Amino acid sequence: xxxxxxxxxxxxxxxxxxxxxxxxxxxxxxxYGLFWxxxxxxxxxxxxxxxxxxxxxxxxxxxxxxxxxxxxxxxNLVISASQLGDSAMYFxxxxxxxxxxxxxxxxxxxxxxxxx
Amino acid sequence: DAxxxxxxxxxxxxxxxxxxxxxxxxxxxxxxxxxxxxxxQAPKLLFHYYDKDFNNEADxxxxxxxxxxxxxxxxxxxxxxxxxxAAMYLCAITQDYTDTQYFGPGTRLTVL
Numbered sequence: 001x002x003x004x005x006x007x008x009x010x011x012x013x014x015x016x017x018x019x020x021x022x023x024x025x026x027x028x029x030x031x032y033g034l035f036w037x038x039x040x041x042x043x044x045x046x047x048x049x050x051x052x053x054x055x056x057x058x059x060x061x062x063x064x065x066x067x068x069x070x071x072x073x074x075x076n077l078v079i080s081a082s083q084l085g086d087s088a089m090y091f092x093x094x095x096x097x098x099x100x101x102x103x104x105x106x107x108x109x110x111x112x113x114x115x116x
Numbered sequence: 117d118a119x120x121x122x123x124x125x126x127x128x129x130x131x132x133x134x135x136x137x138x139x140x141x142x143x144x145x146x147x148x149x150x151x152x153x154x155x156x157q158a159p160k161l162l163f164h165y166y167d168k169d170f171n172n173e174a175d176x177x178x179x180x181x182x183x184x185x186x187x188x189x190x191x192x193x194x195x196x197x198x199x200x201x202a203a204m205y206l207c208a209i210t211q212d213y214t215d216t217q218y219f220g221p222g223t224r225l226t227v228l
Contacts, residue, residue: 035216035217037219042221043204043206043221043222043224044219044220044221044222045159045206045208045219045222046219047216047217047218047219050216091158091159101213102213102214103161103164104161104217106158106159107158108157108158109156109158
């Protein structure tokens with residue numbers, strides 16, 4: 001079974017609108033962390049936001065928020081007020097403390113394209 | 117200022133000709149990682165160093181080696197590059213595993 005699943009290979013969003021990128025995960029670990037990274041065409045992986053498994057509040061960082069639904073094992077990224085510069089690949093990743101020795105497991109990514 | 121620096125950004129090598137990619141960091145984090153990322157795929161972990169301890173992933177080919185002469189620098193050596201080794205190579209750092217992994221800009225390797 002896939003540890004991290006991103007079901008949207010590609011998405012379009014209109015500039016200034018909000019968009020949700022889906023991420024579901026599978027783990028038996030009680031302690032884990034969920035990350036979102038942005039990868040523009042230049043190739044650099046840019047850290048966006050983090051949610052710990054014990055965090056009760058959804059993480060927010062500027063225009064990014066993480067919609068964490070632990071029971072459903074989902075950690076969707078919400079980008080508000082999309083900008084042209086948001087066009088990129090987005091990767092969801094999970095760090096499991098016990099099952100994976102704190103290594104990151106990445107999803108397959110979602111390519112977001114922002115339309116002017 | 118960049119926390120993780122990778123040189124060169126673009127590297128072209130010939131089939132079978134050894135190549136070395138370098139990574140340096142300004143934060144003195146004790147864990148450094150090397151990932152391989154092929155086109156339209158997720159990054160794949162090759163190996164990592166925890167301090168001076170080298171940790172190889174089980175499916176990393178022997179063709180890939182690494183050196184970490186000090187805390188700040190880590191090198192990826194590809195002894196005999198094949199066409200299938202053409203990829204983006206990403207270096208990342210973290211502190212004691214529990215921190216966020218921060219990535220460098222990557223080196224895009226072309227094998228002719």
